[in-house]
Amino acid sequence: MSQANKKTPYEIAQEQFDLAAEFMGLEEDLRAILRVPKRELTVNFPVRMDDGTVRSFTGYRVQHNTTRGPGKGGIRYHPGVSLDEVRALAMWMTWKCAVVNIPFGGAKGGVIVDPTPLSLRELENLTRRYATEISPLIGADGDIPAPDVNTNQQIMAWLMDTISMHHGHLESAITTGKPLGLGGSLGRSDATGRGVSFTVAQAAKFLELDLDDAPTVVQGFGNVGSVSALMLHELGCKIIAISDVNGGIYNPNGIDPHALIKHIKRTRTVVDYPGCDRVTNDELLELKCDVLVPAALEEQITGANADRIRPKIIAEGANGPTTPEADRILFANNVMVVPDILCNAGGVTVSYFEWVQDLQSFFWDEDEINKRLKLVMDSSFHAVNDRAQAHRIPLRQAANILAIERVAEATRLRGIYP
Numbered sequence: 001m002s003q004a005n006k007k008t009p010y011e012i013a014q015e016q017f018d019l020a021a022e023f024m025g026l027e028e029d030l031r032a033i034l035r036v037p038k039r040e041l042t043v044n045f046p047v048r049m050d051d052g053t054v055r056s057f058t059g060y061r062v063q064h065n066t067t068r069g070p071g072k073g074g075i076r077y078h079p080g081v082s083l084d085e086v087r088a089l090a091m092w093m094t095w096k097c098a099v100v101n102i103p104f105g106g107a108k109g110g111v112i113v114d115p116t117p118l119s120l121r122e123l124e125n126l127t128r129r130y131a132t133e134i135s136p137l138i139g140a141d142g143d144i145p146a147p148d149v150n151t152n153q154q155i156m157a158w159l160m161d162t163i164s165m166h167h168g169h170l171e172s173a174i175t176t177g178k179p180l181g182l183g184g185s186l187g188r189s190d191a192t193g194r195g196v197s198f199t200v201a202q203a204a205k206f207l208e209l210d211l212d213d214a215p216t217v218v219q220g221f222g223n224v225g226s227v228s229a230l231m232l233h234e235l236g237c238k239i240i241a242i243s244d245v246n247g248g249i250y251n252p253n254g255i256d257p258h259a260l261i262k263h264i265k266r267t268r269t270v271v272d273y274p275g276c277d278r279v280t281n282d283e284l285l286e287l288k289c290d291v292l293v294p295a296a297l298e299e300q301i302t303g304a305n306a307d308r309i310r311p312k313i314i315a316e317g318a319n320g321p322t323t324p325e326a327d328r329i330l331f332a333n334n335v336m337v338v339p340d341i342l343c344n345a346g347g348v349t350v351s352y353f354e355w356v357q358d359l360q361s362f363f364w365d366e367d368e369i370n371k372r373l374k375l376v377m378d379s380s381f382h383a384v385n386d387r388a389q390a391h392r393i394p395l396r397q398a399a400n401i402l403a404i405e406r407v408a409e410a411t412r413l414r415g416i417y418p
């Protein structure tokens with residue numbers, strides 16, 4: 001498909017919605033409400049840089065739906081951020097929160113920036129000014145940001161401090177993914193990758209796939225990719241290839257993710273890790289394996305490469321890594337795709353636990369958090385998989401149907417104001 005014909009993430013999110021809405025016979029008025037975001041904010045704002053110059057940045061915060069609870073979703077710093085991408089990510093957040101049945105709606109934010117060359121002070125200035133610009137939407141009952149690509153605990157701390165300074169008191173429940181010393185939750189930083197491994201374990205059980213030494217490939221080695229690799233390694237999987245933005249490494253005898261993390265602390269990239277062959281990100285996706293975890297960005301598995309991607313399980317750590325055309329090919333090829341809105345919902349689930357703990361000022365131990373996370377992920381996997389098997393439809397469609405049903409029911413019950 002040419003670049004001009006390439007669908008945007010938002011078009012893909014709407015196509016997935018339409019497919020599920022059609023299958024379930026959703027009323028036209030509800031379709032019209034749910035296939036577009038409720039609220040979109042674009043902000044253009046100046047930031048003073050270390051050399052005294054002022055640079056202008058553009059950011060967004062989109063709330064797709066808040067019928068079942070406050071908007072919830074991460075903030076991304078990336079040069080490729082666009083309003084269209086943020087809309088798609090916000091919509092997927094609505095369905096994700098509904099699939100795991102937590103009382104949140106869907107939102108997302110982003111700033112068009114490559115944060116890597118910025119100094120810590122420039123990053124703080126940018127974060128505090130962006131937080132101020134989007135502050136009319138943000139609040140523990142209104143919209144609760146979290147980390148996403150290129151944002152982390154420190155950025156959540158600055159964001160929370162900025163809004164708290166405006167309000168004149170600590171507002172710890174307005175973001176999640178915060179540092180532990182500021183009302184963060186135990187288990188949050190590992191939660192998305194841990195949840196990925198729980199869904200892989202359930203999918204493997206269903207497929208009667210032995211995970212011991214199962215060749216496993218992970219694309220992206222940030223928060224989600226690195227923890228997924230560690231947890232899958234713990235389950236017995238043999239991690240044979242890993243990549244980051246600079247490229248990939250491959251060793252059919254297995255790569256120890258613990259040693260790789262130590263290596264990255266020194267070199268900041270996976271690519272020159274010793275004892276491995278180099279592969280490109282495209283080659284990596286097509287390696288023969290049982291489990292493939294895309295954990296980088298959107299639209300990695302497309303109509304152009306899907307037929308050559310033949311693992312038993314694709315566990316979508318990333319949001320939106322597979323296009324609808326690829327979904328059709330993978331389903332025909334019997335590849336089980338555990339969709340993003342289910343597979344990577346561990347992060348938002350523990351974000352929900354963090355929000356509950358902050359509101360109550362009462363904190364749980366890590367064991368309790370991980371046990372509760374497992375209960376949510378396992379039961380959600382089974383609810384989706386049972387639906388998929390009963391109707392012989394892909395897991396993504398089943399997950400979307402389950403989620404849309406819940407949001408549609410809440411909308412009908414609340415009614416249309418005024």
Ligand code: NAD
Pocket residue numbers: 147148149150151192219220221222223224225243244245246281295296297298317318319320344345347348
């Ligand atoms: P991150 O910034 O910690 O890591 C991103 C990783 O992807 C890095 O290793 C980076 O080098 C790599 N990468 C970037 N561009 C790439 C490319 N073109 N090819 C290959 N690798 C590339 O981000 P993260 O928080 O791990 O998020 C990764 C994905 O998971 C995103 O789609 C995000 O929306 C999704 N997600 C994150 C969370 C969370 O809790 N952090 C929760 C749910 C979903």
